[in-house]
Amino acid sequence: KAGVTQTPRYLIKTRGQQVTLSCSPISGHRSVSWYQQTPGQGLQFLFEYFSETQRNKGNFPGRFSGRQFSNSRSEMNVSTLELGDSALYLCASSLASAFGDIQYFGAGTRLSVL
Amino acid sequence: TQLLEQSPQFLSIQEGENLTVYCNSSSVFSSLQWYRQEPGEGPVLLVTVVTGGEVKKLKRLTFQFGDARKDSSLHITAAQPGDTGLYLCAGGGYSTLTFGKGTMLLVSP
Numbered sequence: 031k032a033g034v035t036q037t038p039r040y041l042i043k044t045r046g047q048q049v050t051l052s053c054s055p056i057s058g059h060r061s062v063s064w065y066q067q068t069p070g071q072g073l074q075f076l077f078e079y080f081s082e083t084q085r086n087k088g089n090f091p092g093r094f095s096g097r098q099f100s101n102s103r104s105e106m107n108v109s110t111l112e113l114g115d116s117a118l119y120l121c122a123s124s125l126a127s128a129f130g131d132i133q134y135f136g137a138g139t140r141l142s143v144l
Numbered sequence: 145t146q147l148l149e150q151s152p153q154f155l156s157i158q159e160g161e162n163l164t165v166y167c168n169s170s171s172v173f174s175s176l177q178w179y180r181q182e183p184g185e186g187p188v189l190l191v192t193v194v195t196g197g198e199v200k201k202l203k204r205l206t207f208q209f210g211d212a213r214k215d216s217s218l219h220i221t222a223a224q225p226g227d228t229g230l231y232l233c234a235g236g237g238y239s240t241l242t243f244g245k246g247t248m249l250l251v252s253p
Contacts, residue, residue, distance in 0.1 A: 034186070063240070072245035073187075073232065086240050120186050132177065133234075133241055135186035 034136035048109040055123030062104040148244035165247040167233035181230040
């Protein structure tokens with residue numbers, strides 16, 4: 031069974047630009063979550079999509095947005111990039127259990143904003 | 145807001161040593177997961193514990209969930225260089241997980 035696939039693996043952008051990241055979940059998983067990971071803040075939750083609907087949202091500005099398609103693939107968009115947006119962006123697809131979601135992560139997209 | 149605190153933040157040891165890392169919260173979690181993350185990669189799930197007092201073993205790794213389901217520990221016996229990485233605990237919920245900031249473990253030959 032293929033794992034979670036994130037593309038691209040690396041991106042270099044300049045301030046003010048926008049960027050779109052892609053995530054293909056594990057087959058059969060309908061929930062996709064996005065996280066931002068930085069050395070200082072650790073893993074911070076951005077948002078979660080389930081069946082094409084945003085189900086939960088973290089505390090990030092509106093420049094961060096996402097969507098999910100009918101095949102469960104998800105994209106995340108960041109507009110008007112700032113230097114502080116440099117981070118590893120991780121996508122996780124979830125399998126629900128009686129005790130909470132079990133999340134499986136992709137390798138991430140490393141975004142550098144210059 | 146549920147918070148998970150991990151300690152220590154950094155641990156540098158020699159091959160063959162034993163170690164324990166901790167994950168603590170003031171909140172009760174329905175489940176708790178441990179992940180290991182290597183540089184440039186995403187976290188990889190090691191184990192999920194769901195029952196208070198539960199102990200799970202994965203080769204040289206022993207995971208314990210506290211009786212009150214507020215804390216957990218990870219013990220590694222005879223650490224090896226391949227154990228090097230960032231160990232993250234995450235509190236289970238529905239739709240979202242709360243992550244600790246992790247323990248960075250370096251095992252030197």
